[in-house]
Amino acid sequence: MYWYAMKSHDIRHNLATEQYLMNNKKFDEPLVLFYYEGPCIIVGRNQNTLEEINQKYVEEHNITVTRRLSGGGAVYQDLGNLCFSFVVDSDSEEFGDFKSFVQPVVDALHAMGATTAEVSGRNDILVDGKKFSGNAMYSHSGKTFSHGTLMLDVDQDVIAHALNVPEDKMKSKGIKSVRSRVTNLKPYLAPEYQNLTVPEFRDTLLKELFQVKDLKAIADKEVTINDDEKVAIDEIYNNWDWVYGNSPEFTVKKRQHFTAGTIDARLLVEGGKIKNLKFYGDFFGPADATELADKLTGVRYDREHVGAILDSVDTQQYFNGIPTAEVLDLLVD
Known part of the structure; x- marks a missing residue:
């Protein structure tokens, strides 16, 4: 398995990197990606952006809004959330089989003390019955990625404001998000892991996934991106038409x-x-x-x-x- 930890904290750049690596790089083994970003909302491929967000609140609080290639509902993220993504050949996993993708992450969380973490429903990971991870999937040109969130220490007060749109104000054919009871993962980890920063949490997960004690042991598995590839990535996501123009009537x-x-x-x-x-x-x-x-x-x-x-x-x-x-x-x- 290969891995890449993104340096950017801009969700648009990170999703663009994910898309680029999936479509333009060839790997003879699965790839796992990790990224985290500043306050942002990511709407699903088939959603109406304006129906999912409290636009005034989003603008006043400088929350970035973007769209992802995969389906599912809108999610709020900030620097207290860690995203992960597995990229595999489409024929290696059945589309929609989220459990097979996320189980390695769940196993790693068990090793970190969150022993009640479990895959639940269609695409969620719960701890003590509360959601801390939502997952979505996308396939293209023989590749599939399954990406998800890990709410380590997210500001949950913002979620209620940023994603709060009265249902009677708007009607469309877009796929609506289903609001679930959510929680942060941090309190459920073993004491020695509860004070981890997000990058420390990411590195601990990487070591658990690869079963190594030091990331130097898997340095040869780290993906590199050259300058030309960086230019191509920058051109992918940062445009109004993709975020808002693709919204249903x-x-x-x-x-x-x-x-x-x-x-x-x-x-x-x-x-x-x-x-x-x-x-x-x-x-x-x-x-x-x-x-x-x-x-x-x-x-x-x-x-x-x-x-x-x-x-x-x-x-x-x-x-x-x-x-x-x-x-x-x-x-x-």
Whole structure:
């Protein structure tokens, strides 16, 4: 087995590296990857990004949002989480057989004291009945990767805010995430492992997986990436179309009563952009709100781009007595 511990803490770069190694490198043995990153949300291949995230909270807290190639639900990660990924020939494992992929990790965690860790359900790893790891899988060109999370010491308070979207605000054909009761792994490890940093935790897992006492013993199994490969990796993931543009078509209903009247906005969003917008309500204004709706059609459905349009017009002409900032909050929050 080969291994690679990523140096980057940017989820986009790490997922791009995973994809590149899977599609462009040939290995005569399985490959295991480890990576960890700053605050981020990763949505599944078939999900509607905007339906899964609290966009205002995400933007205010500088949380990176990206999409992965594999299916499954949205997950929040920070520097207290360790990701692992196994890359194998597609014919060596049955697609969807998560247990065979993650069992070596579970065995290593048992050796570190988390003896109640177990594979459960479709793609989770639990400890004492609580989820600390979700896993997903993807196959392409004769290769399969199965990657998962290990919540060692994640800030769980952020999860509830960053992934909290009221169900009645949005309807789409995207695959919804199922929220589970989650926990950090740290308290379940043996005392001598509870103060490990994430890189120390990673290295301990590597040694358990390879059954060695020092990583120097497996230095010849470490993968290297040259400068040309780094350039190719950088070009893969960091683009808006992949994260938002691939989202399924969805509809949004936003209604709010203001002192100066009620605005009821109905939006159809496709490819991450406003395809259709209608304003209803008992608001007043000397101009027809349809004009504003037309200006917003074709615009990216996010705070930055919708806000730019609203700032470029006199919204009092459409919604007299209602501040522009509050119209923006209504449309995109």
